[in-house]
Amino acid sequence: MGLSYTTTHQVQFYECDIHKQLTLPMLMSVAITAGELQTYSLDPTADAYLEEHHLGWIITNHSLDIHQFPKENEQIFVTTEAESYNKFFCYRNFYIHNQQGKCLATMKSVFSLMDLETRKIVTVPEEVISVYQSEKIKRIHRFPVVPDPSGEMLAQENYRVRYFDLDTNRHVNNARYLAWMLDVLPFSFLEKYEPTHIEISFQKEIEYGNTISSQCEERESTEADKETAHYIYNQDVLSAKALISWRQRNENE
Amino acid sequence: MGLSYTTTHQVQFYECDIHKQLTLPMLMSVAITAGELQTYSLDPTADAYLEEHHLGWIITNHSLDIHQFPKENEQIFVTTEAESYNKFFCYRNFYIHNQQGKCLATMKSVFSLMDLETRKIVTVPEEVISVYQSEKIKRIHRFPVVPDPSGEMLAQENYRVRYFDLDTNRHVNNARYLAWMLDVLPFSFLEKYEPTHIEISFQKEIEYGNTISSQCEERESTEADKETAHYIYNQDVLSAKALISWRQRNENE
Structure with missing residues (x-):
């Protein structure tokens, strides 16, 4: 397990749907933000490194479980951890809890680095990944396959x-x-x-x-x-x- | 001038455009949220009153000046004041400042109350407006007229x-x-x-x-x-x- 990081978020009315709950796209965005904040807290120059090497993070998979949607005005805690990585994939988990400590949602995500000029996936450089202290693995995590139409x-x-x-x-x-x-x-x-x-x-x-x-x-x-x-x-x-x-x-x- | 209220907001990446600036629709939403938070802080039962009387706030006008757009990750201060009101219109102002105290944007907005069943504008009841301590006026603020096509x-x-x-x-x-x-x-x-x-x-x-x-x-x-x-x-x-x-x-x- 790599380092974990927790941030808080108050659910705004404009992030909610007709049920006064955080929308699914917003829930995903709020989670991803915790990862961005962790990166910035560990290495404020990380973005500059990526820019210099014309690299960008892309997401290939999310596996999301929602036990209960966060509600309008609710204060939530978003925790993320850089679980592990191999040559091409970084595995990062997200956990959303409410103020009572109940887990509302979990998300497992797969990130890769793309060369923004060639649009090709590149090997994850040690300079980028080391700050998260995540485990280097050889195997590839398989996510459930979405059936073809x-x-x-x-x-x-x-x-x-x-x-x-x-x-x-x-x-x-x-x-x-x-x-x-x-x-x-x-x-x-x-x-x-x-x-x-x-x-x-x-x-x-x-x-x-x-x-x-x-x-x-x-x-x-x-x-x-x-x-x-x-x-x-x-x-x-x-x-x-x-x-x-x-x-x-x-x-x- | 009525009571004023200030809240903070950290600009999230998913609220920004390709220029890494808060988008215009988001700037408006972030401002309006300050008004909602003021209402809740002054009277947590305000929503229940409106619901009971099947009333809802609608916005008829915004007049918005932007000196500088808030940037990704920037911490901003959003201040709102319930300036004044007459029989049908409530005038509310918003001010967005940065951490150095510079005013980034101001918005003057006109709110009315709608009967959600008849879809008609109703007289602003004292029960709803009194908590803001805004000035009761007879005149109607005229906003610049947008020309016809x-x-x-x-x-x-x-x-x-x-x-x-x-x-x-x-x-x-x-x-x-x-x-x-x-x-x-x-x-x-x-x-x-x-x-x-x-x-x-x-x-x-x-x-x-x-x-x-x-x-x-x-x-x-x-x-x-x-x-x-x-x-x-x-x-x-x-x-x-x-x-x-x-x-x-x-x-x-």
């Missing part, structure tokens, strides 16, 4: 990449993919069900001005639980896919 | 209202209108210019599933400064309009 599409929408979909790295932020995935679901579905588990894998970059197709399939379905599969296509290229488990909302929560 | 359209795009465009009040959040207004501008324009002044007036509500048209006109133009006018139409109904002044970015800032 079955062809039984439930819903589809097109999205043009907008100016505000770009983040400070001039890339479409990972959290946007998830917003496109959820938005195709019927309003009545999003009113009634909430996600409990998400496996998402990012395959290809998407650029400003691209028009993507967000497609959704229903995989499993009971009254209480659902499972949906999601695919983001840029032209004909699969850019991201995800599997989401849902449970019926408890209105008394 | 000239017909010389520069750019236009359609936007379907998405699930995540809705906020905790199940309304399209005001900040989204501004995102639609800016997104139609060419990327090269948004790279080169930054807004210095915004007059925005909200005319009609927009609902989930509506498709709106965001239209933009160029009003004034020199190499260093531009002025654009923006119109949001829902079908043929004008839902919001804005006038934005721009200056060429200083890359050394």
Whole structure:
């Protein structure tokens, strides 16, 4: 296990959905921020090193468990740890707790370093990784594989990449993919069900001005639980896919 | 002058644009949050009162001056004061300062109370306004009028209202209108210019599933400064309009 780091966050109204809960894309962004803050606290020059070597972190996978969504105005604690790394992948975990110490959500993520000129993944340099004191491993952690499309599409929408979909790295932020995935679901579905588990894998970059197709399939379905599969296509290229488990909302929560 | 209230905010990476600056919609949201926090600090039961009387705050105007955009990771101070009110309108000001005490932005906003069942504006009840100790006035503050469209359209795009465009009040959040207004501008324009002044007036509500048209006109133009006018139409109904002044970015800032 590498070093861990904890920050606090107060959930703002503009980060919440109609249920007065932190949205799923925001939950992901809030978690990632803890990693950024850890990097800065351990090495304020880390960004300059990456810039000098034209390197950028990219995320290839998130595996997310949500026990309870943080609520509007709630103070939450976000802990992250740089678990381990091998030649090409860095494994980082995130834990969100409430003030009573209850674990609300956990996320396991895979980061890689990209050469921003060649757009290729590079070996993780010791200079970058050493500050986190994470364990060097030889094996590769396997994340559950999101199944390929079955062809039984439930819903589809097109999205043009907008100016505000770009983040400070001039890339479409990972959290946007998830917003496109959820938005195709019927309003009545999003009113009634909430996600409990998400496996998402990012395959290809998407650029400003691209028009993507967000497609959704229903995989499993009971009254209480659902499972949906999601695919983001840029032209004909699969850019991201995800599997989401849902449970019926408890209105008394 | 009514009571004032100050809160702090650390600018997160996911609140920033490609210039590593707080986006304009986020700047507006961060300001509004200070008003919400003031309300809660003065009267934690205020929301319950509004809910019981099926009332909700709506915003009709913002007049925004930006001297300098807050930057990624910057700690800012957001001060708000409930300046004054008359029968139908409440005037609230916002000031954003940096840690050196420099004023980065100011916003003057007009709030009204809507009966959420009849969708009509109602008289501001003493029970709601008294906690802010703001001045009761008879006159109506006039905000600069945004000119009607000239017909010389520069750019236009359609936007379907998405699930995540809705906020905790199940309304399209005001900040989204501004995102639609800016997104139609060419990327090269948004790279080169930054807004210095915004007059925005909200005319009609927009609902989930509506498709709106965001239209933009160029009003004034020199190499260093531009002025654009923006119109949001829902079908043929004008839902919001804005006038934005721009200056060429200083890359050394």
